[in-house]
Amino acid sequence: PLFRETQIEMSTLYRGMSKKDKPRGRPQGLTQQKKQEIREAFELFDTDGSGTIDAKELNVAMRALGFEMSEDEITRMIAEVDKDGSGSIDFDEFSHMMTAKFGERDIKEELMKAFHIIDQDKNGKISAADIQRIAKELGESFSDREIQEMIEEADRD
Numbered sequence: 001p002l003f004r005e006t007q008i009e010m011s012t013l014y015r016g017m018s019k020k021d022k023p024r025g026r027p028q029g030l031t032q033q034k035k036q037e038i039r040e041a042f043e044l045f046d047t048d049g050s051g052t053i054d055a056k057e058l059n060v061a062m063r064a065l066g067f068e069m070s071e072d073e074i075t076r077m078i079a080e081v082d083k084d085g086s087g088s089i090d091f092d093e094f095s096h097m098m099t100a101k102f103g104e105r106d107i108k109e110e111l112m113k114a115f116h117i118i119d120q121d122k123n124g125k126i127s128a129a130d131i132q133r134i135a136k137e138l139g140e141s142f143s144d145r146e147i148q149e150m151i152e153e154a155d156r157d
Contacts (some may be wrong), residue, residue: 035095036106042094044114047131047138049150052088056138064114 011142046056054063055074062069062077069077081093089097116122118130128147135142142150 025147037111038095038098039091041098041111041114042091044111045137047141050088052086052090053094055086056087060134061114062139064117065110 035150041061042053045057045064047057047060055071055078058078059069059071059074062074077097078087078089080099081089083093084090092153094129115126118126118134119125120130128151131147132142
């Protein structure tokens with residue numbers, strides 16, 4: 001593929017968004033930095049870019065964060081925070097769930113765990129092959145072009 005050399009580096013996950021891209025408002029008790037870390041985790045686990053996390057994506061996210069959960073537990077977890085009854089979790093619902101699940105646990109540490117699980121060759125970068133593997137685990141299929149666009153969006157240097 002033409003994008004083999006382009007990869008997402010870990011530092012990219014922690015760069016701040018521009019002011020216009022930053023989400024407005026704050027979940028109770030979270031600093032702006034914590035909220036940003038939750039936003040980055042949400043975007044990482046929203047693999048299809050739908051703006052929501054469904055049960056399959058949440059299962060992979062929880063596994064990446066070190067939580068082995070059954071399908072029933074995932075379904076209950078979604079039901080607890082799914083205020084609009086859509087069967088998936090939007091950012092506000094995810095933020096509420098993460099705040100409750102982790103309290104003040106360091107979200108950056110959780111992102112690092114997830115990053116290291118996704119980065120199978122342990123080179124400090126998430127490659128197109130890593131994205132393709134995660135997508136396959138989720139039952140998703142992306143073209144090389146779609147993966148390239150994901151990388152270009154996330155790779156800020």
